[in-house]
Amino acid sequence: xxxxxxxxxxxxxxxxxxxxxxxxxxxxxxxxxxxxxxxxxxxxxxxxxxxxxxxxxxxxxxxxxxxxxxxxxxxxxxxxxxxxxxxxxxxxxxxxxxxxxxxxxxxxxxxxxxxxxxxxxxxxxxxxxxxxxxxxxxxxxxxxxxxxxxxxxxxxxxxxxxxxxxxxxxxxxxxxxxxxxxxxxx
Numbered sequence: 001x002x003x004x005x006x007x008x009x010x011x012x013x014x015x016x017x018x019x020x021x022x023x024x025x026x027x028x029x030x031x032x033x034x035x036x037x038x039x040x041x042x043x044x045x046x047x048x049x050x051x052x053x054x055x056x057x058x059x060x061x062x063x064x065x066x067x068x069x070x071x072x073x074x075x076x077x078x079x080x081x082x083x084x085x086x087x088x089x090x091x092x093x094x095x096x097x098x099x100x101x102x103x104x105x106x107x108x109x110x111x112x113x114x115x116x117x118x119x120x121x122x123x124x125x126x127x128x129x130x131x132x133x134x135x136x137x138x139x140x141x142x143x144x145x146x147x148x149x150x151x152x153x154x155x156x157x158x159x160x161x162x163x164x165x166x167x168x169x170x171x172x173x174x175x176x177x178x179x180x181x182x183x184x185x186x
Contacts, residue, residue, distance in 0.1 A: 003046070003047050003050065003081060003082055003083045003086055004081030004082075004083075005046075005050045005054070005077070005080055005081040005082050005086070006080075006081065007046075007050060007053070009080055009081075010050060010053055010054050010080055011053075013054075013057060013076065013080060014027060014053070014054070014057055017057055017058070017060060017061055017076070018056075018057060018059065018060055019060060020059075020060065023056060023059060023060070025120070025183070025184045025185070026056065026116055026117065026120070027052070027053055027054070027055065027056050027057075028053065028180060028183050028184060029116035029119070029120065029176075029177050029180070029184055030052035030053070030055060030056075030109075030112050030113055030116045031049045031050070031052040031053035032049070032052075032176040032177055032179060032180045033052060033112040033115060033116055033172070033173045033176045033177065034048040034049050034051060034052030034053075034108060034109065034112050035048060035049035035052070035176065036172050036173070036175060036176035037108050037112060037162070037164070037172060038108075040164070040172060041104060041108075041162065041163070041164075043104065043105070047083070047085070047086060047105070048105060048108065050082070050086065051077075051082070051086045051089050051090060051105060051109055052109060052112060054073070054076070054077045054080065054082065054086075054090065055070075055073065055089075055090050055093055055109060055113065056069075056073065056113075057073050057076050057077070058070065058071075058072040058073035058076060059073075066094060066096045067096055069094050069096070070090055070091050070092075070093060070094035070096075070097065071091065071097065073090050073091075074087040074088075074090040074091040075087075077090050085103060085105055086105070088102070088103070088105075088106060089101075089103070089105045089106045089108075089109045089110075090109070092106050092110070093106075093109045093110050093113055104162050107158065107159075107161050107162050108159075108162055110155060110158065111155060111156055111158050111159040111162070111169065112173070113155075114151045114152050114155050114156050115156050115159075115169065115170065115173045116173065116177070117148060117150065117151050118138065118141070118142065118148050118151045118156065118170075119133070119138060119170070119173050119174055119177055120177075120184070120186065121141070121147065121148035121151070122137060122138045122141045122147075122148070123177075123186045124186070129181065129186040130174070130177055130178045130181045130184070130186040131178070131181065133174055133178070134174070135167055135170050135171040135174060138170050138174065139166075139167060139170060142156070142166075142170070156169070
């Protein structure tokens with residue numbers, strides 16, 4: 001079933017529910033990565049992108065309680081017009097619920113979510129931010145466990161389950177985020 005999500009309404013809801021500008025930037029970055037992945041895999045770019053955009057809409061509403069996070073988010077997305085595939089991906093991106101990932105969309109969101117954080121961290125330590133960031137540089141940082149320690153490397157490497165090798169996945173993520181660098185202040 002086609003999504004009835006309208007990006008403008010999603011953004012309005014995000015600005016209503018999320019006040020942390022870094023979280024909003026994370027959601028925009030995840031949207032960009034998801035759109036790029038959808039294009040690469042021949043999937044629906046709007047469906048994938050909007051899933052990435054709305055996936056963390058509930059973090060402040062649940063006070064960062066990971067046992068509740070994404071359940072409310074999936075409900076909000078549904079109310080905004082998300083289809084079942086999108087709400088399932090939002091729900092299962094949080095492993096705390098034990099909901100299995102069943103589709104490429106589910107797996108892509110699960111992998112793209114931490115990738116945006118890794119790329120952001122790698123860009124922030126460079127004088128030219130995202131502009132000159134390379135896959136090689138991010139791969140080096142990826143191997144440094146103390147760098148962006150909150151990024152689950154295992155989660156990122158599961159990109160192989162959607163048919164994309166790690167280096168290409170990182171490259172696609174960098175390209176996606178470079179395309180919206182001004183929105184991310186990077």
